[in-house]
Amino acid sequence: MTLYIVLLTCIVSILAFxxxxxxxxxxxxxxxxxxxxxxxxxxxxGFIHADWMHLLFNMYVCYNFGKIVEQQYDFAFEDKxxxxxxxxxxxxxxxxxxxxxxxxxxxxxxxxxxxxxxVSAIVFVYIIFEPxxxxxxxxxxxxxxxxxxxxxxxxxxxxMDKRGGSNINHNAHLWGALFGIIFTLALKPLLITLFIQNxxxxxx
Numbered sequence: 001m002t003l004y005i006v007l008l009t010c011i012v013s014i015l016a017f018x019x020x021x022x023x024x025x026x027x028x029x030x031x032x033x034x035x036x037x038x039x040x041x042x043x044x045x046g047f048i049h050a051d052w053m054h055l056l057f058n059m060y061v062c063y064n065f066g067k068i069v070e071q072q073y074d075f076a077f078e079d080k081x082x083x084x085x086x087x088x089x090x091x092x093x094x095x096x097x098x099x100x101x102x103x104x105x106x107x108x109x110x111x112x113x114x115x116x117x118x119v120s121a122i123v124f125v126y127i128i129f130e131p132x133x134x135x136x137x138x139x140x141x142x143x144x145x146x147x148x149x150x151x152x153x154x155x156x157x158x159x160m161d162k163r164g165g166s167n168i169n170h171n172a173h174l175w176g177a178l179f180g181i182i183f184t185l186a187l188k189p190l191l192i193t194l195f196i197q198n199x200x201x202x203x204x
Contacts, residue, residue, distance in 0.1 A: 001070055001082055001085055001086060002062065002063055002066035002067045002070050003063070003067075005062065005066070005089060006059045006062055006063050006066075008047065009046075009047050009049075009055070009058075009059060009062075009115060010055065010059060012026070012047040012048060013047065013048050013049045013055045014055075016048040016049075017051075017052075023048060025044075026041070026044040026045060026047065026048050026113075027041065027044075027045055027048065027111050027112070027113050028041045028042060028044075028045035028097055028100075028101075028111060028112040028113060029041060029108075029110065029111050030100065030101045030103075030104040030105045030107065030110055031104070031105065031106060031107055031108040031110070033101060033105070034101070034105040034106070042093070042094045042097050042098070042101070043090065043093055043094055045093075045097070045112060045113045045114070046090075046093030046094075046097075046113075046114065046115045046117065046118055047115070048113050048114070049113060049114050049115070050113060050114065054114055058114060058115045058116060058119050059115075061119050061122075061123065062115065062118070062119050062122060065119075065122050065123050065126045066089075066122050068126055068129075068130075069085070069088075069122050069125045069126050069129070070082075070085050072125075072126075072129045073085045073088075076187075076188055076191075077187065077188070084187060087183070088118075088121055088122070088125065088180060088183055088184070089118045089121070089122070090118070091118075091121070091179060091183060092117050092118030092119075092120065092121030092122070092176045092179055092180060093115065093117055093118045093176075095117070095175060095176070095179040096116075096117025096118070096120065096121070096172040096173070096175040096176035096179060097112065097117060097169075097172055097175075098175070099171055099172075099175055100112060100169060100171055100172055103171075112169050112172070114169075116169065116172055116173055116176065117172040117173065117175065117176030117179075118176060119176070120172075120173045120174075120176035120177040120180065121176045121177060121179050121180030121183070122180060123150075123177070123180075124150060124176075124177040124178075124180040124181050125180045125181070125183075125184045126146070127146040127147060127149070127150045128180075128181060128184055128185070128191055128195055129191070130146055131145065131146050131147040131195055131198045131199050132145050132146065132147070132198055132199070132201075132202055133145070133146045134146070135149040136149070145202065147195075147199050150177070153177070154174060154177060157170045157171075157173045157174040157177075158170075158174060161174065
């Protein structure tokens with residue numbers, strides 16, 4: 001499923017690169033959602049990107065973490081794994097953008113796009129399953145245990161969202177991560193115990 005998601009997102013994004021009209025139809029504009037009831041934009045905006053770098057980065061992270069999370073879902077949920085995995089991804093797109101909708105629903109000029117909310121959900125589900133794995137990414141180039149990386153990442157996103165002045169929707173990253181954690185633990189609460197055991201085992 002991860003490969004299909006990546007391929008579909010790449011195809012739609014590339015088509016939108018070549019068509020301003022398509023980009024305009026799919027992009028998340030909270031004002032249009034609020035005024036005209038175009039709720040599909042909450043989902044469609046997750047399949048388009050601002051530029052090649054935005055697309056390649058999101059899909060690189062999605063593929064590398066997603067294929068592992070997909071395997072873990074198959075193991076944890078057996079025949080329902082693929083179904084829950086799709087819900088995780090699509091839910092990450094939609095749920096991560098809802099706080100932004102509430103904040104900007106009367107702002108005609110505000111737009112957002114990209115799969116970052118869903119990608120954040122996948123990365124943090126990976127952290128739930130593999131809390132002691134070493135991670136490094138962008139602003140954290142030094143490999144750290146995944147659970148520490150996750151805490152620093154959330155702190156960074158909260159800080160950047162409050163700071164403002166950026167074209168990046170840090171709020172969506174944060175809510176995507178929270179959705180991934182809550183969704184997965186709600187499906188299998190036992191993972192909370194396993195997560196704590198893995199983390200505390202590092203100090204024994």
